[in-house]
Structures are given as structure tokens and as C-alpha cells.
Amino acid sequence: MTVNFCSSCGQPMETRMIDGVERRACTSCDAVHWGNYSVGVGALVIRDDKVLLVRRAQEPGKGNWTNPGGYIEQMEPIEETVVREVLEETGVHTRVKGIVALRDLPRAVHNVYIAFEMEYVDGEPAADGVEVDAAGFFTLEEMKSMKVASFTQWLVDVAVNGKNEGLLPDREPVVPLNGYGIFRV
Template sequence: MSHPIITYNFCPQCGKPLIQGQFSKQNYPYCPDCSFVHWGEFSLGVGGIVWRENKVLLVQRAQNPGKGNWTIPGGFVDQRERISEAIVRELQEETGLETEPVSLIALRDRPGNKHDLYMVFILRYIAGELQPELEEVSQIGFFTIEECRKLPLAHLSLSVIEASQTQLSGFIPVHGIQLIGEKSVLYQVPTPIRQDI
């Protein structure tokens, strides 16, 4: 489900009309009374790769955009949800499987009218049987990489699936570091990769 783009004409904090102003060499609507600045529209999505017996989990979309196409399972991150919680929830909702994140291996950055970020996790299967959530998923299954290449599969999905065959580690959560914000989590590569460039 896509989130609508909102045009702000009035300040959501004090209700006064917004005017255009320049911040960091860009024009943004802002409120001259309370200093609210509308920095733009953003969405955050997650996708998950689950391998079992040399086959990867795919879902067939039951809705547009992309109805009938196959993709890795995933969805949108809720406002107060960690990305690792979002992918576990989305995977369980769409497929019925219980999983846990192993690492974050890909990030798609798509600026535009709305700045859209999409992060892909490798997940470990824990439990459960395949049960498609029929409102969003018409079919579900595990496929070999050869079978994936014959399906009407989203290009991004195929790219990250192929990458995940050889790269099982990526960014992982780091614990024991003091961060601002109760739900803050730092993701970084598990071992230092230092090369003089």
C-alpha cells in the first residue's frame, strides 16, 4: 500500500499559512510564526530474504502496483517501529513464517516527490508453515535461483537474491553503544573493512 503525498498549506503546529523559504540552498514550506519547516515526504520500506534448502521465499503480489508479479516479502515500517521489528512483522503477516533478522544487505535510495528508502534483510527461518495473507499475496513459495529467473520477478528482488547467495553478512545491529532515543539501534559491518583508497 502506497502512502499519499501530502501538500501542506498551513502549519500543522499552529495553523498559520506556510510560506516558501530557503534552507540549505533548497526551497521548503515553513511557518514564520513558530518556525516549523516541512522537509518533505518520506517513506521507509523493508524486504526480507529467507533461504531454506537452497530455495528462496517469494510472494506473488495480489494488488497493484505490480499485481501478479513475484517479489521478496516486505512492506512499510511503522512510525515507532524498528526496521528489524518491521521486517519480522511483515514477513509473518504475509507468509505466516516466524523469522529473525541476520543482517541488512541492501539499501535502495529513491528520491523524488517522496523520498523512498527500502532496506533488505537476510532472515533466518525459525518456525511456521506457509500461509499467504490473501489480501496482499495471491501465491507464495520457495524457489531455486533458476526458477526465480523464469518468473515475472521484480528486478530489485532478483538482484538482492543473487547477491545474498554469496554475501550472507552485511550490516548487523551493534549492542552496548549509548545512543540517543529509546529505540535507537546502530547497524554497522561486523568486522573492520579498511582499505586505503
């Protein structure tokens, strides 16, 4: 899809060579359309050797079992996003432990997906009835007979067989970085 009008001032856009790439730029205010991106998050929650999964009630992936997750809101810190998504979809309260996986999916809307290892706090899984129609904790054996999405199968392997704690939140950086969500090994 071509961007024809500037989202900042409403004037027409034109194609210009910027940083060696053809990009759409405003003819009036010089705003540049850098592309279309989305950032998704997913939660890997394990309780009593069982993984929290939800069954998608909507496309994409309707009918597949996946880990809970969703997209970040514009001004929402990513750690709050993943906690919110788990709570909204399942009613389960969690806390972020660390980032354990990342998927990069270049396409028309370039998607980056960040998977978090989550600490189970409390609550029993209950589907929200909108995005998901079922939720629960399942063993690896139970998952063998379920329609678990391929990417989720990979994420479950990361959660169960991961070799380290991943990237952990840096709560005390060497310099103040207010407003940043930062993680490190």
C-alpha cells in the same frame, strides 16, 4: 504537492530559503516541512537453498513475485518491522541476521529501502490473501520461469552471492544508545 497548512498548528505555510533550499515553513510557529519520505524494508529468507517469495496482489507490482516486505510504522523499530511484514504476508517466523542491501530512490516521496538477511525460524508459507495471493520457497531454477520483479532479482543475487554478512545489529554498543536501532560491520 505543495504543503499549504502547517501540520503542527494549522496556520498557512510560506516558501522560505532554508539551508540553501526553498522549503515550506509555517508563518506562525516556524515549523518546517522537510519533505516527503518513506522507509521500506524487505526480507531475504533462505531455507534449503530456496528463497521466500510472495506474489503481489495489489499495485504497485500486482502479479510480480517479490521478497516479502513493507513500510515501517512511525514508532516501530525497523527490526520489528521486517519480522512483522514477513509474518503478516507469509505466516513464516524469522529473525534478523543483518542488513545486506540498501536502495535509494529519490522521487516525489523519497524512498529508502533496506533489505535484511533473515534467519528462517518456522512456519510454512501461506499468502495473507490481501497484499499477496501466493507465497513459497523457490529455487533459482524455478524463478527463471516466474515473473520475478527486477529489483527482487537483484536482491536474490545479493542474498545468494553476497560476499559478507553485511551490517549486523550492534547489541552491545560502547556507549548506551537506548531506543536506537544500530548496525555496524
